[in-house]
Amino acid sequence: MAASAGLTTSWSEFVLENFLEVAARLTSRALTDHETELIVRHFRSFHERIKRASQQNLTRLTTGSPPSELRPRTPQLPATNGDALAYFTPLSARTPARCRHTGKSCAQNALRGFAKSFAVSYGLNCAFHLGTAALSRDLFRRPGAVRRAATRDSLTLALFLSGLIGGYKGILCLLRRALARLGYSVAHIQALDGRLAFLAGTVAGLVSIKLDRNKSRRVAIALYVLTRSAQFGALWLMKQWRLSRKARAAAASVPCEETPLATTSPPRQLVVEATLDRWLTRVATPVTYSLAAMVVAYAILVYPRAYTAPYYKFITTYVGFETMYGRLGKRIFSHYSRYVRSLFGLEIPSSGPMDIPTLIPTGMSSRDFMAAHLDPEFAERLIPAGVHHSYFLCALEHPETPSCAWAHLKRFVVIFPRIMAVYAPLNLAMSVVFNPRAIAKSPLRWLDRFVRSVVRSSLFLNICLTWAVAATCFFRRAVFKSEHHAAYLLNGFTSGWSIFAEYPGRRVELAMYAALRAVELVWNIGCQERWWRPRRHGEALYFALSTGVLMALYQQSPDVIRDSYRSVMTRLFGTN
Template identity: 30%
Template sequence: MESTAASHLLNSVVEVVARITSHALTDKEKESVVEGFRSFNKRLERIGSRNSLRQLAIESQKWRRRRQTPRCQHEDTSCVQNSIRGFIKAFLVGFGVKAGLSAASQLLSLRAFTRPRLLLSGFSRDTLGFAAFLSTLIGSYKAFLCAARHIRGSRSSEYTNALVAGMLAGLVSAKLDRNRSRRTAIALYLCTRAMQYGCIWLFERYVAQQQTEDDMIRRRLMQRAHSINTIIPVGPRRGRVTEAPPSPDCSAKTMPRPTRGIGALGGPGVEAAGGDSGGSSGGFAQWAIEFTRKYASSALMVVSNVGLIYPLVFHTESLSRGFANLLMVGSGYDSLNPRRELNGFKAIGCHVVGERAGRGIPAGMPTKAFFSQIPFAHKVADALDSTIHHDHVACGVLHPHTTSCTLGVAGTFLRGLPYAMRLHIPFNIAMLLLFQSQRLLKNPVGTLRSLVKSTVQSSVYFTLMIVGITNSTCLFRKAIGRDAVGNYILSGIVGGLAILVERPGRRGELSMYCFLRALEAAWDIGVKTGLWWNVRHGEVALFAASMGVLMSIFQNDPTTLSLTYHSTLTRIFGEN
């Protein structure tokens, strides 16, 4: 009796373990577990097992049959498992990366050696909130995508499924990050990416449609030419026809590209197909592709620089603080104003527009004495030499230690280049170790040579951009004899053209970063001037819409994305 009870108890335990295992493991893992249970079952046969292995095998076969006609593309996992695993993995990775970056910054600043507790600063509520935001975003996207596929059917549009899943995941996860400034920055970044790849996707569809229309026109012309040249009545008897040899001008290889529109098919003969067609079809599309590929990033950088220098001078509070610090340190302006306040640029703006517009520094009056009497500039007057006189306020701010604009340009370049080198050397080394470690091991000399070249190239670009944004205004000021708003727009264009010095592969990323900051400043200026108003939780809606567009493209047309960005999204969201 006791042996029977023990047999039933042991068999029940094994059955429970088998059921739990069948829900927790993937199909491949189930098969290995089945083999283990089979070997263990041989020992249980004498005490009357209740076929726990048979039930586990039946469930595994059910999953295998489901996988033969799947609605979802994830393999070896159920939809619930796929979502939960994505959530847990993203939480651990997000928390670890955020805490690791915080600890690394403390080590690089050398403060952690005097205060070791700073290494634990990354294990904070902010880090926990960021990890929860990232994990909820990824896990909920996987869950919503699977739900949309099951609800709408396996043959439903994946574009709509991914769009809806991305938007819902963005709405659910956005508020979990309590850092609003970071949340807004992420939303703006994704918005710029959605605009970029959305335009590329639409343009590719336009080109494909034009190509399809051209092919249809070409086939119709070939059919018409073939029918005219092959059915020719000859001989005295009526109705007798013979086939004439096909015209060499109407062969598939020599058929000219037809004119677009009705004119290509007009006329009773085949003259529309012969001769000059008036331009190759798809010429504009081809030209647009080449122009976009070569100059789109440069054009975007020019627009972005104009959008950055305008708030720097005329709406200083609207400019991103991080970008403002980058400009001040790179140009050496922080030596004039150690507290890094933009009072000097505010003073320039007051003398370009408003009551003081067009006024220069009176002749014979030292710049320091004049600065002490005008708004904002009096806060930087202490750093000036009391014997130097400048003709314009902008010259006194941009090159306070010399009256020569040429020497001011040289000084800005010489101060900015070492800073740019210090900025790019650790960044490029980190990128090399993270993404090109195999290349470094295979070809160390060539890789290091490429590293040095790219670092110098990027540093020169950064320095020229700052010189163009700031000191090139002196050139336009001398050309027209006074300060004007147009001077700063032109200087923004000059600074943007410095992107041509940078490697083509990096132009797009740099342009998108500057465009993001310009877009942020433009929105703030519009709110302050009353052109539009802030919408409560608007960054959440923007984040959700951007996520929907990006996920729809990533899920269905991944070739539209750049290789780097597609690789990044694949690492984050996985294959869905």
């Protein structure tokens, strides 16, 4: 039973740490209905029109043309769909009502959300656990133990998700009713809707996250929600900044007594702010990813214990050492990590510092040097006789050749098929599950896009991982001429610019995924170094606050949430 439980838990952790967004989208699809899909579809077209109009106004502002007021026309929805119409009609134009859900009372809305989300999440998680156990044949060896482990884990996950959705709906309605009993008008309650959504989301998140007994899953979900709330919160601040610039530009173009003629161009400060806005929009994603990649690359050598087991295994598998050198690949990576930590006194291994010279003496072969100072078996099996590397770590990274460029080019070619083997089935599954109509409508066109997508994604990850290793050789030999601490920060930062090899539409998601990992690593490193103390159930606190921020934005400013996430949230939480 313990083995089965360990199997299902490890698979669950792997999926949650690497494919959490896919799991959320699948769950939201299972929870959706016809009315919710109408809301998603019409809001998507409405948001596209607002986005085009906003881009036109931003262009007018930067080029000096007088700004114009945005008056987007509310999309015409079917008259029978009350939820969709209520979702898009401005609060001020809506008929007096505290809640947006129609056709059901507040209690029915909350109970329906709880029951439906519980049934769907329980069924999906059970199916996932049993399916993975069947693939590994563990289901047939210990069927009873696997079923018990799957149902127990599914129960806690279902309680968490249903408690979050049903709790948010119920608490939000209760807060509105409480204000109404205190004498607040409908208009005043509607004006406070964002704050009420924040309180409801915070309370629901704080209570529901404790219902899930899987700590690693709690942390993964909490970090995911934290990074998304930071992302959309930043977009909301950018939106407010743009609205402020637009208002100031409009005021500057209005004639007054002192200046009877209106100015034909906005003030210089507004032009500077608009230029800064444009540059921030362009560089925010690559800089975020580069900083996150720097943390990830640095931590895997210096603080490997800060990693969770699934993510550490993923990085070490696809960085290429095991692929190129077999079972000795793990030993190479372990020696590399120990030496870097010992060299800079960052974290002395329990076995003591590695007292090995940085440079290999001239006239001494790398095989003899490695056999004398580190690992005779490694030297005998991997380093050809007579080969001389200038640096010890170069001999460790690419023992078969002294040429750094040739060695890392070989690494790039060797690991490329393995990375494609990860992306191809993942992209295929995503297409089949989320976009089957495109496959049926035009198979050849879909196949062309599928191949291009897999190649570009594989190229991105391959460049990122290969350069993270190759850059240490570059900075060691060409820049610092010795081992330098900065080389192990710059290698990760410069590898982050590989994000430009990926499709533009995916860059933000990659940056946010890497940022999530970086935040987790920084926290774990801080706990190891005793910069701060780990807090019991600390993930519950930041999950609750992050959920409150997300729900406030979803309720009051849904246009700042990216289309794919807004669709997921609409299917999960509906209109309230």
